[in-house]
Amino acid sequence: MIDHHIDTLFDKARLLAKRAQLPGLAIVVQHNDQQHFCLYGTQSIDTNMPLNKHTVFPISSLTKAMTACLVGILVAQNKLAWDQPVQHILPDFNPQFTLVHLVTHTLGLPPYAMDYLGFLGFSSTDMLKALTHCSQTSAPTEFAYNNLGFVALEKIIEITLNCSFERALSRFIFKPLNMQRSSCGKQAYLQHTNKASPHRRAFNLKGNAPLALSRFPHQLLGAAGINCSIEDMGKWLKFWTHNQHDKLNMTAQEQAHLTHGVIPCTINAKTGHYAGGWLIEKRASYTINRHTGGFPGITSFLLTVKEKQLGIGMLCNRSSIIPQKIADIFLQLFIDADYPNTQFAILSPRALAHYCFSKVPALGKPKDTAKLIGHYHNPIVGDITITPELTFGIGPMNYQIQLSPFKTNIFKGRFDNHDLQQSLGSMKIKILQEQAGKALQLRLYSDKIECFMVPEGGRITFTRCKETKDNSSLNEYKHTS
Known part of the structure; x- marks a missing residue:
């Protein structure tokens, strides 16, 4: 038997x-x-x-x-x-x-x-x-x-x-x-x-x-x-x-x-x-x-x-x-x-989708993404940079982001790196304050998790992301370059 x-x-x-x-x-x-x-x-x-x-x-x-x-x-x-x-x-x-x-x-x-x-x-x-x-x-x-x-x-x-x-x-x-x-x-x-x-x-x-x-x-x-x-x-x-x-x-x-x-x-x-x-x-x-x-x-x-x-x-x-x-x-x-x-x-279709993200065609750059240029520093993680080429850099690693307009003052994108896409999901960038086409304050978050840097004291918060219409409740990240 x-x-x-x-x-x-x-x-x-x-x-x-x-x-x-x-x-x-x-x-x-x-x-x-x-x-x-x-x-x-x-x-x-x-x-x-x-x-x-x-x-x-x-x-x-x-x-x-x-x-x-x-x-x-x-x-x-x-x-x-x-x-x-x-x-x-x-x-x-x-x-x-x-x-x-x-x-x-x-x-x-x-x-x-x-x-x-x-x-x-x-x-x-x-x-x-x-x-x-x-x-x-x-x-x-x-x-x-x-x-x-x-x-x-x-x-x-x-x-x-x-x-x-x-x-x-x-x-x-x-x-x-x-x-x-x-x-x-x-x-x-x-x-x-x-x-x-x-x-x-x-x-x-x-x-x-x-x-x-x-x-x-x-x-x-x-x-x-x-x-x-x-x-x-x-x-x-x-x-x-x-x-x-x-x-x-x-x-x-x-x-x-x-x-x-x-x-x-x-x-x-x-x-x-x-x-x-x-x-x-x-x-x-x-x-x-x-x-x-x-x-x-x-x-x-x-x-x-x-x-x-x-x-x-x-x-x-x-x-x-x-x-x-x-x-x-x-x-x-x-x-x-x-x-x-x-x-x-x-979970089968979702799991399959995760592993196909790296092959999804680029979303195309919106005309006004130049204002996303910013440079931020955190004592633990190091530099966080967004370049004119839409490269998202954290510490020793750089990744490309494929961005498109999402809502007013919000851009949504995918990472070109497959593992990072799985880990963080879709990235959103919200402009809180800008001047001369550059972001002075912005918020970075994803549809899976929130992992954003607060320069004061080197603190990092990491919480589940919840959409909010109240900008005052958003974490602000100050321009330090």
């Missing part, structure tokens, strides 16, 4: 992958003491080399469970404590924040606060410095997904062990679990000869196109920097389904804390709880732990049901909802035939 379920799952997975025109998909299923692998497609459409069990993928946000596990190991060794204030190790942080707040995304900050700086070329040190100036929008108990909390954990691990994060991973996780092809960071990924290249859906919806790796946010090592093969993912999967805490010198209690919540963090009634790099769905007789990861052009997925010694891991070299669909089929076959189908299908 089990073999039949495995065959059915893999047949359906291959069919879904073929219909979605995925370049490649690797799957591992853990059931009791056995592992089963399914490999579909190629490492890259450029080489046509088939995937194998040793092909390395960036696993993006699945990294978070490994970072949290490292913290759990140090807690078990009495080198850290879950209720320890972050400020004891990183002095610039809010004294309210503890390690639990970092692990469970309960800092009270807006969702994805300061993440966009990673796409602009800033280091993790710069991003954490900016994060300490970010305004709180709620008490430090409310869930809001934030990658930089795990970058802070990365720094805490490095300071506690007096070694690099990469070395800590190798010593405490990779070697004990015999994860021979796992690594950390962009350079380590590029050095692998057997690696999966990221792809996006071709603009004509036929086939795939490779994506460049130049702007992967691998500086977010603690949040999204690990690379794994599907074989190594299987070893990591077995650690969680088979009570192998002793392999990492952890206690069963610490391992349970990471999957069931050191302090249970409720997201909402529909999605359940969040623990150390895991989304928790509690059912009547078992608990499902899962997490999804994704860079542009890469999707990763991991799901465990510890009570049944059951789990599935997936790595795909294109952004796709197919792993979510396969996970639902997996749960229906092995757990509950009536398990609800995923709702991620409704």
Whole structure:
């Protein structure tokens, strides 16, 4: 019966992958003491080399469970404590924040606060410095997904062990679990000869196109920097389904804390709880732990049901909802035939649109955009410049904006950089004050997030954008050149 379920799952997975025109998909299923692998497609459409069990993928946000596990190991060794204030190790942080707040995304900050700086070329040190100036929008108990909390954990691990994060991973996780092809960071990924290249859906919806790796946010090592093969993912999967805490010198209690919540963090009634790099769905007789990861052009997925010694891991070299669909089929076959189908299908057109933005034709420049020229400075981020060529510069990076008139005194545009477009959405520039054709005061914001610079004191606010007709409530950015 089990073999039949495995065959059915893999047949359906291959069919879904073929219909979605995925370049490649690797799957591992853990059931009791056995592992089963399914490999579909190629490492890259450029080489046509088939995937194998040793092909390395960036696993993006699945990294978070490994970072949290490292913290759990140090807690078990009495080198850290879950209720320890972050400020004891990183002095610039809010004294309210503890390690639990970092692990469970309960800092009270807006969702994805300061993440966009990673796409602009800033280091993790710069991003954490900016994060300490970010305004709180709620008490430090409310869930809001934030990658930089795990970058802070990365720094805490490095300071506690007096070694690099990469070395800590190798010593405490990779070697004990015999994860021979796992690594950390962009350079380590590029050095692998057997690696999966990221792809996006071709603009004509036929086939795939490779994506460049130049702007992967691998500086977010603690949040999204690990690379794994599907074989190594299987070893990591077995650690969680088979009570192998002793392999990492952890206690069963610490391992349970990471999957069931050191302090249970409720997201909402529909999605359940969040623990150390895991989304928790509690059912009547078992608990499902899962997490999804994704860079542009890469999707990763991991799901465990510890009570049944059951789990599935997936790595795909294109952004796709197919792993979510396969996970639902997996749960229906092995757990509950009536398990609800995923709702991620409704995101398919939107997800596809995100990856086509870079191919959308230029919108054309309106005649009066010359008045958008301005130069602003922030002590944390550096220069913010808008040039006559409509180049938007922040710190070390420059990007083109394709602008068009939107409303009175407001221009709307898209970034030419695909990753930045995904991170920030559509940019709007509102002229608050102008003189001699130049903007003396203006407001920059996007339809996804607000990330604007206030020169006084180097403060950066980062909040959800809300349209307003009252100009007096808008943040003003003063001309400093």
